[in-house]
Amino acid sequence: MFSRAYKTAVTVPPLLWVAVFLLIPYALLFCYSFWTVSSSQTIVHNWNLGNYAELLRVHVYFQTLLRSMWIAARVMLFALLLGYPLAYYLSFHAGARKNLLYQLVIIPLWVSYLVRAYAWKTILGSDGVLNTLLQYVHLTRHPLEFLLYSPFAVVLTLTHIYTPFAFLPIYASLEHIPRNLVEASHDLGASPLQTFWRVILPLSIPGVLAGATFAFVLSLGDFLAPLLLGGPSGIMISNIVVSLFGAAYNWPLGAAISLCMLLLVVGLLFLSERLEKKWSYS
Amino acid sequence: MELLVSAATRNPRGLSFYALLVFAFLYAPIVILIIYSFNGGGVGGFPPHAFTLSWYRILLGDGAMWDSVLNSLMVAGAAMAISLLLGIPAALALDRASFPGKTLFRRLVLLPLILPGIITGLSLLMLFVGMGMHLSLLTITLGHGTALISVATTDIFAGLQKLDRAQEEASLDLGANYWQTFWRVTLPNLRLPIIGAALLIFTLSMDEIAVSFFLIGRDNTLPLEIWSRLRRGMTPEINAISTVIFVFSLAAIVLWYRLRAQTEGQPELGAELVEAAEAN
Secondary structure (H helix, E strand, O other): OOOHHHHHHHHHHHHHHHHHHHHHHHHHHHHHOOOEEOOOOOEEOOOOOHHHHHHHHOHHHHHHHHHHHHHHHHHHHHHHHHHHHHHHHHHHHOHHHHHHHHHHHHHHHHOOHHHHHHHHHHHHOOOOHHHHHHHHOOOOOOOOOOOOOOHHHHHHHHHHHHHHHHHHHHHHHHHOOOHHHHHHHHHOOOOHHHHHHHHHHHHHHHHHHHHHHHHHHHHHOOOHHHHHHHOHHHOOHHHHHHHHHOOOOOHHHHHHHHHHHHHHHHHHHHHHHHHHHHHOOO | OHHHHHHHHHOHHHHHHHHHHHHHHHHHHHHHHHHHOOEOOOOOOOOOOOEOOHHHHHHHOOHHHHHHHHHHHHHHHHHHHHHHHHHHHHHHHHHHOOOOOHHHHHHHHHHHHHOOHHHHHHHHHHHHHHOOOOOOHHHHHHHHHHHOHHHHHHHHHHHHHHOOHHHHHHHHHOOOOHHHHHHHHHHHHOHHHHHHHHHHHHHHHHHOOOOHHHHOOOOOOHHHHHHHHHHHOOOHHHHHHHHHHHHHHHHHHHHHHHHHHHHHOOOOOOHHHHHHHHHO
């Protein structure tokens, strides 16, 4: 029904735009990672693996990547521990309030990232709301210094920010479970616990995988929360990239780290997709 | 773990209490932020004391802050236009045309939504520097416009799936050309998903910071202005502007929700993310 010209007209402009503003930039990242910086601070286009050798040679890069992955893993775990029961409650027990509660989970998602990170800073600081509250009720005498400028602060803040991201796909997968399967399980004599372990949980695994991937991937690349709340011990891999692109002026090395991150992320997305397909019942 | 699950499945009241705690965790920081925007004693310190509106008064007279608000509004408006102008044909293409690289295109468009912002931001920085462009609000606009095409495409594609093809067929049979059919039949039918996507893109662009961080020139957007002040120190004025942002985001969400409810009955805020999860 649609002519060739129509199809060309709707296809070509977005394709071109996406090629120029997404495909080429990601390709440039790839190219830069094989270039070098000369002593006069210009980019030299001589292709080599020097940046990757540097990443293997200097341990701080790998250590920081590991620390970032550890922070991201904790965020993922906590986001699932908060998000899954919440999604389960909404899907199976919330009754008429379901839609309202759903919107309530989503609202923080669209509230500025920066506003939420800043809020935690005002809560966790040594003169912050939490420390002064603890002293006010005489639970502590001195401010707890580990609250702010620590990996703890980063994990807490990122968990707060990414829990709704983990919640969304889990909730969607729980909502897709045909209710007659759950009823059948009850009718056949399974206890609520057995129904959960043997029916509901396996069927919600694709959502859990997607939610876990979101939380892990998005927090892995975060650099603003560590800058704002992390202190020296909460530095993450993206902070190194930021400094390489700023003061340290070594774009090629920064690009090499970014590319490793990109590959890691795309690999994880691919893996989680494969696993989701394997676990999905439809 | 097993014990906890057992308790939760047997006793939904324990589960509702847990859900309540999660809600408290999600909202406490926002509530505290708002309360302290009225606190005469500063951003911290319990209990809050000396109710005041002076932080809002200071905010009102803060020229640099309002300049950045204006910048953000311009960027968000232009980014919205770019995303829609490309997202609408992209959705039509995905719905109606088959072309080589269709799957790649789908995934590429969704990528900026799932990748950490730093990767997209840096990649675009390299492009703009390579093209010899000066960093400015224009580069930020191009970045946002591109990153948010996925939102437009997802919403409008969903709208197209529900569209009755017979209407367009009738229009074509009755002698209207493709352009007239698009303008008078397709587009009016997609009105609500388009407005919904526009609202969402606008809000997301207003809040975006990770990509903007690398594409910023001399003029700050609102989140970057707040960021630069945070580096200098915290004042309740930031609580005040955050409260204002929160109220406006909330208004946008409520508006969006109403639109969605009108289109489909069952509104699903965040559908883009679910879609992204399923497509990748």
